[in-house]
Every structure is written in C-alpha cells, then in structure tokens.
Amino acid sequence: MNKDALLYPLRNPHETTHDSALWNWAQNSVVGQRSQLQQPQSEAALQQLLRDTKGKVRVIGSRLSPGRMLCVQPDDLLLDLSALTGVLAHDEHSVTFAAGTLLQDIFDTLTTMDRMLGCSPGVIAVQTLAGAMASGTHGQGLGQSSLADEALRLRMVLADGSVRELQRGEDDFPAALTSLGALGIVTAVTLRTRPFRIFSCHKFAASADTLEQDLLTWNREHEFSKAWWFVDDNLMHVWNADQASAADAQAWHDNQREVVEHSDDADSSLNDTIDQTLAHMHRDTQIHGKGGKQFRTVTRFRDFTDITGDIYQLFCRGIAVPQINVEIAVPLANTPRAIERIKAWYAEKHPHMHYPIILRCTGPSDAWMSPAHQQESCFFGFVVYYADDGSLSQEGLHFLTQVEKLLAAEGGRPHWGKYYDPQRYPWREIYPQWDAFRAVRQRFDPQHRFSNDYLTALFD
Numbered sequence: 001m002n003k004d005a006l007l008y009p010l011r012n013p014h015e016t017t018h019d020s021a022l023w024n025w026a027q028n029s030v031v032g033q034r035s036q037l038q039q040p041q042s043e044a045a046l047q048q049l050l051r052d053t054k055g056k057v058r059v060i061g062s063r064l065s066p067g068r069m070l071c072v073q074p075d076d077l078l079l080d081l082s083a084l085t086g087v088l089a090h091d092e093h094s095v096t097f098a099a100g101t102l103l104q105d106i107f108d109t110l111t112t113m114d115r116m117l118g119c120s121p122g123v124i125a126v127q128t129l130a131g132a133m134a135s136g137t138h139g140q141g142l143g144q145s146s147l148a149d150e151a152l153r154l155r156m157v158l159a160d161g162s163v164r165e166l167q168r169g170e171d172d173f174p175a176a177l178t179s180l181g182a183l184g185i186v187t188a189v190t191l192r193t194r195p196f197r198i199f200s201c202h203k204f205a206a207s208a209d210t211l212e213q214d215l216l217t218w219n220r221e222h223e224f225s226k227a228w229w230f231v232d233d234n235l236m237h238v239w240n241a242d243q244a245s246a247a248d249a250q251a252w253h254d255n256q257r258e259v260v261e262h263s264d265d266a267d268s269s270l271n272d273t274i275d276q277t278l279a280h281m282h283r284d285t286q287i288h289g290k291g292g293k294q295f296r297t298v299t300r301f302r303d304f305t306d307i308t309g310d311i312y313q314l315f316c317r318g319i320a321v322p323q324i325n326v327e328i329a330v331p332l333a334n335t336p337r338a339i340e341r342i343k344a345w346y347a348e349k350h351p352h353m354h355y356p357i358i359l360r361c362t363g364p365s366d367a368w369m370s371p372a373h374q375q376e377s378c379f380f381g382f383v384v385y386y387a388d389d390g391s392l393s394q395e396g397l398h399f400l401t402q403v404e405k406l407l408a409a410e411g412g413r414p415h416w417g418k419y420y421d422p423q424r425y426p427w428r429e430i431y432p433q434w435d436a437f438r439a440v441r442q443r444f445d446p447q448h449r450f451s452n453d454y455l456t457a458l459f460d
Contacts, residue, residue, distance in 0.1 A: 007421050008324045008397055009067070011390035022060075022078065026322035028390075029067020031060065032078045039080040043157065043187045046079070050185075051161040053077055056449050059181055061131030062102075064124065064319075065417045068454040069135075069180070076452075079185065081128065088188055094152055096190040099130035103147075106191075107312040115193040116311060119144040120224050125316045130186040135417030136178045136370050138379065139315065140360035141224040142332075148177035148367045155188040159449040163187075174433070175440040177367035180416055182455050183444040198249040199224070200262075200308040201241040208234045208343075212336035215378070219361045224315070228356040231346055237304075237356070241314055248308040259309040324392060326400050327381040327415040328407040329371035332361060335378040338410040342403060351402070352395045357382050368433035371413035379415065380407055422458065 009028040021030045022037060037060070040046040050057070056076040063070065072078060081100035087109060089096040095115070097106055104125035110116055120139025127137060133148040153167040154176050164184065166173045176183055201224075206214065208229055214236075218225045222240040229236055244252070251260045307314065330338045342357075358381040365372040371379070382403065384396035404412075404421060413430050414420035428434045438459055441448075448456070 031070040047161040114196040153190040156184040262306040328412040329377040332376035
C-alpha cells in the first residue's frame with residue numbers, strides 16, 4: 001500500500017448513520033464498530049466497566065484525531081465520556097470540570113463567571129477537555145502555552161478501576177498533562193482561572209520578505225499573535241491582539257457583550273490573493289460556485305476589520321469540514337531558519353502552495369509530551385481539503401510531505417492530534433523526557449490496556 005495512503009487516507013464520503021462501522025470525524029478512518037462503544041454514565045460506572053473487561057481501551061472524545069490514534073481491534077473497547085460533563089467545583093481561582101466537557105462549554109461557563117483561562121484558545125472549541133489536553137492543543141502567544149499547562153489537578157481512572165489523583169508539583173504530573181491517552185482515563189480536571197478581560201485585535205497585510213524577523217517581533221510585542229503566510233504571493237495576513245482600551249471594552253459591554261467591529265480603515269490589499277486561493281480550492285475540491293463550507297476559512301482571510309471581544313470570540317473560529325491538517329512545532333530559535341528553508345525550497349521547486357501556512361507561537365510547556373516542552377515554539381500549520389469524491393490533491397500532499405521534512409530537520413515536533421509521518425522524528429532526541437514518560441506509563445498501565453497499534457509502535 002502507498003505510504004501516503006496510510007498517513008493521509010482518502011475519505012469515505014458515503015457514510016450513513018446506519019453504518020455499523022464507527023468513523024472518526026473526518027470520515028477517513030474506521031476506528032471500530034458501534035457495538036464496541038460504551039458510554040458510562042458516571043465515574044463509578046467507568047471503574048466497574050474497567051474491572052469487568054480485559055481488552056484494550058481507547059476514549060474517542062470528539063473523534064477529531066487521525067483514526068490511527070483512536071482505532072482498536074475487534075475485541076477491544078471504545079469509550080464515549082460525553083456523560084461526564086459540567087462544573088464539579090469552583091473557587092476564586094479555579095474551576096473543576098468533568099473531563100468530557102466540551103471546550104466551548106468551558107469557555108461559556110468561565111465567561112459567565114467573569115473568569116478566563118490564562119492560555120489563548122485554539123481554533124476548535126468542539127474538543128473535549130481531556131482530549132484537547134491529551135493531544136497538546138494550544139493557542140497563540142508567547143506568554144502562554146498549551147491548554148494542559150492551565151491544569152492544577154487531574155483525576156484519572158487506571159486500568160484496574162482504581163482512581164489516581166495528581167496535582168501540580170508531583171513528580172508524575174507533567175507526564176499526565178499531555179498523555180495521548182496512554183496512562184489512564186482522565187475524569188476531572190481543575191483549571192486555574194484569571195480575571196476576565198477584553199481584547200482588541202488589529203489585522204493587516206504585510207510582505208513576507210522579512211518574515212523571519214517580523215514573526216518574532218509581532219510575538220514579542222503583542223500578547224497574542226497569529227499569521228497566515230501565502231507563500232505563492234509572498235504575503236502575510238496578521239492578527240495581533242492586546243488588552244482593549246477602556247473605551248473599546250465599554251463599547252463591547254454596550255453591544256450586549258458581542259463583538260465590536262472597527263471598520264473605518266479595513267485593509268483590502270490581500271483580496272486578490274484570497275480570490276486566487278479560492279479558485280485553487282474550487283479546482284482541488286471539484287466544488288463550483290460560491291457554496292461550500294470548505295471555503296469559509298479562506299473567505300474570512302479577506303476580512304481585515306479590527307475587532308474587540310473576549311478572547312474566545314476573537315480566536316475560536318471553528319473548523320469548516322473534514323480535512324488533512326498537519327501542524328509541526330519548531331523551536332522558536334530555529335524558526336527563522338525554518339522559514340528561510342521553506343522560501344529556498346519554494347524558489348527552487350516552484351510548487352503550488354496556494355493554501356496558507358498558519359503560524360502560531362507559544363511559550364514553553366511543562367508537559368513532558370507537549371510539542372512545546374521546555375522551549376518557546378512556533379507551530380507551522382497547513383491543510384489540504386478533500387474533494388467531493390473523497391480524494392486529495394496530489395500537489396497538496398506533495399507540499400505536506402516536503403514541508404514536514406524541512407520542519408522535522410529543524411527539530412520539529414508534530415501535534416499529536418493531527419497528521420504526521422512518525423518515521424521523520426528521532427523521538428528520544430527531541431523529547432528529553434521520552435523514556436521518563438515510558439517509565440510512568442509502565443507503572444500506571446503495566447498491561448498497556450490504554451494502547452493500540454499506533455501507541456505500541458510509538459512507545460514499545
């Protein structure tokens with residue numbers, strides 16, 4: 001079988017609700033059969049289920065991860081923790097949530113409390129709390145890191161049905177923060193919170209000629225920053241966000257706490273680039289006309305209107321449709337060289353790179369298995385959308401494989417919840433606590449019940 005077919009599988013566009021197979025969200029991989037799925041209604045029911053069964057166990061979460069992370073063998077167990085949701089406890093500085101709570105519900109709950117997390121949110125808010133932490137979900141801004149770094153305590157059910165509680169400062173805590181689901185089943189997380197604030201986001205276009213220096217400057221000078229790099233056109237679309245002025249914050253409150261747009265000086269200099277990108281996407285996906293959720297992400301690149309809102313209104317933009325999404329974290333110190341290498345490769349090969357590269361930087365993470373562990377990092381993200389027939393653009397896949405190769409050579413670490421080629425990464429070299437994590441896994445789950453073929457190949 002073609003290696004790329006395993007790394008970047010074709011999609012099944014014909015799945016029906018009557019299909020006995022259980023697919024991941026992208027519908028490009030079967031993770032098991034619906035008959036294998038169990039939905040415990042409480043932590044006690046989960047404990048009993050683990051005591052009563054013997055096979056391997058994986059939690060499906062929102063099924064956003066590649067199928068290889070979720071799938072199990074026919075005699076194994078898939079768990080849906082969607083019954084374990086909501087606020088379990090709170091105090092002045094923290095809130096404890098059940099682990100199956102969706103991030104959007106967490107953000108909404110904190111907003112009503114006039115609290116917020118210290119980390120910036122990622123794009124996708126339909127992830128479960130435990131799943132987002134386990135895969136290394138992050139936001140943008142050097143003053144913050146991953147969602148997992150906001151955890152103060154974890155409650156976890158182990159393979160024998162016993163409960164283990166861990167808190168910040170304990171030796172095993174950094175291993176449990178981002179665990180790929182390999183240690184146990186997290187049932188509750190206590191997140192530290194901060195006073196609620198309002199932010200204003202300034203958007204603008206810029207040349208990519210000096211991106212190597214500009215990216216670092218934007219991230220040093222602004223609390224939150226992200227940028228889209230249109231390599232074909234050598235152009236950037238930049239979002240820089242800082243705490244709103246008193247006047248802008250009051251305008252947000254006066255607007256029923258909805259986003260306030262500042263449209264007087266909107267920049268339209270990238271619109272031709274956006275139109276060309278949309279034309280390429282129409283060609284790749286065989287979808288014609290103006291319709292299609294695939295195009296909403298790129299269409300919003302056209303919007304240069306400055307906005308004021310809470311941090312979740314600014315950055316939680318949603319995910320359009322099933323796609324192949326690759327994201328590689330490069331040490332910030334190596335990021336200028338990585339950008340130079342991509343530019344040099346493009347100048348030599350002239351590939352069709354009409355999808356933008358999304359650049360988001362973060363501070364160092366405490367989590368041993370976080371792609372940003374112990375180092376400021378820049379995450380390079382890129383996607384290829386599926387065509388109507390479930391196929392993928394060959395030009396797009398060539399771009400993914402070649403750019404991933406360049407980033408891996410700069411010490412890149414892949415986002416666990418997205419697609420990547422595991423053969424490109426010397427795990428022990430790029431993760432200083434790799435063997436320490438394996439030792440914790442052996443103590444927590446000596447029979448490796450919370451494993452599957454993917455984790456076995458990775459750790460064993």
